Amino acid sequence: MSTSRTRTAVIFDLDGTLVDSEPNYYEAGRRLLERYGVTDFTWERHTDFIGIGTRETLEILKEEYGIDAPIEELLAGKNRHYLELARAATEVFPEMRTLVERLHAEGVPMAVASGSSRAAIEAVLGGTGLDAYLTTLVSAEDVERGKPAPDVFLEAARRLGVEPARCVVLEDAPPGAAAATAARMRCIAVPYVPETVDDPAFGGAGLLLLRGGQAEFTARAAYDFVMAARR
Structure with a gap:
């Protein structure tokens, strides 16, 4: 049986990553x-x-x-x-929804960790139907420091009962990627702003950078990256 030391969890940033908010x-x-x-x-x-x-x-x-x-x-x-x-109206990136649904079907622990307020996170997830899959939420109100500090990701890992090193973060912005690196988590970076792709924060170890942003992102490739982190 999987334990918190061996299973892998996925932590999603919300704005610009899961949804085009x-x-x-x-x-x-x-x-x-x-x-x-x-x-x-x-x-x-x-x-x-x-x-x-x-x-x-x-x-x-x-x-x-x-x-x-x-x-x-x-x-x-x-x-x-x-x-x-x-x-x-809030648009969910289609491949992100596919990834969330697949991870949920396989029982992979998931959380949302965002710099937004809890009310904003809940409004978006509820309005898009993602609240059926994502129930562990960490907002800016839950931690002392926002990104690029690692606090929201570390709190998400704690609530999921998974060690930080066993977590994969999905992020669209350099401060979020820096936060994931500081938390010692792997990261899939999907830049929302094309001009940020060469930011040093997107060059960390254990980071998969999709330079084409959402146009390059596929649920299949992200799923494979997550599964590889289990080994």
């Missing part, structure tokens, strides 16, 4: 900043924060634009906008 996050951020008089927040600027937690992102933008509002007010405002958008 970045357009919703951008629009939520744009609406929020517009309320405080910021009208020049672009998609290109948004991509600088992909893979970074919502709190950390807003702390940077608060200082950059000289916004006087408390960070908790900004967090609540962005979450409100995002949840409205996420519930209306």
